[in-house]
Amino acid sequence: VDSMARQMKAEREKRANILEAEGFRQAAILKADGEKQAAILEAEGKREAAYREAEARERLAEAEAKATTMVSDAIAGGDINAINYFVANKYVEALKEMAHSPNQKVLMLPFEATGILGSLAGIAEIAKSAFDKSAANPPPPPSRAPPPVMR
Incomplete structure (x- = not known):
C-alpha cells in the first residue's frame, strides 16, 4: 500500500511538472508572438508616417513653386x-x-x-x-x- 501511494504521488508530480512546463512553453510562445505583432505594427506605423511626411513635403514644394511662379510673373509685369x-x-x-x-x-x-x-x-x-x-x-x-x- 505504501509503495502504491508513493507511485501515485510520483505520477501526480510528474503530471504537474509536465503541465507546468507546458504552461511556461505557451507563455513564451504568446509573449514572442505579441512582440512580433508589436514590431510589425511599429514598422507599419513608421512606414505610414514616412509616406505622409513625404506627401506633405511634396505639397509644400508644389505650393512654393506656385508662389514663386506667381511672384516671378508679377515681377515680369513690373x-x-x-x-x-x-x-x-x-x-x-x-x-x-x-x-x-x-x-x-x-x-x-x-x-x-x-x-x-x-x-x-x-x-x-x-x-x-x-x-x-x-x-x-x-x-x-x-x-x-x-x-x-x-x-
Missing part, C-alpha cells in the same frame, strides 16, 4: 509689390533665425526695420490677387496614390 514681397520674406526669415538663436538675449533692429511694414502691404496685395486668380481657376483635386510597398 509689379513693385512682388519685389517688396521677396525682400519682406527674406527679412522675416532672417529675423526669425536671429530670434531662435539659443544664446540670443537681446535683438536689435535697425531703424529701417519699419520699412518692412510697407513690404507687408505688398505681400497682402499679391496674396489678394493670387486668391482672386485661384478662385476663378480652381486646381484639379490631387491624385492619391497608395503608399509604396517596402520590403
Whole structure:
C-alpha cells in the first residue's frame, strides 16, 4: 500500500511538472508572438508616417513653386509689390533665425526695420490677387496614390 501511494504521488508530480512546463512553453510562445505583432505594427506605423511626411513635403514644394511662379510673373509685369514681397520674406526669415538663436538675449533692429511694414502691404496685395486668380481657376483635386510597398 505504501509503495502504491508513493507511485501515485510520483505520477501526480510528474503530471504537474509536465503541465507546468507546458504552461511556461505557451507563455513564451504568446509573449514572442505579441512582440512580433508589436514590431510589425511599429514598422507599419513608421512606414505610414514616412509616406505622409513625404506627401506633405511634396505639397509644400508644389505650393512654393506656385508662389514663386506667381511672384516671378508679377515681377515680369513690373509689379513693385512682388519685389517688396521677396525682400519682406527674406527679412522675416532672417529675423526669425536671429530670434531662435539659443544664446540670443537681446535683438536689435535697425531703424529701417519699419520699412518692412510697407513690404507687408505688398505681400497682402499679391496674396489678394493670387486668391482672386485661384478662385476663378480652381486646381484639379490631387491624385492619391497608395503608399509604396517596402520590403
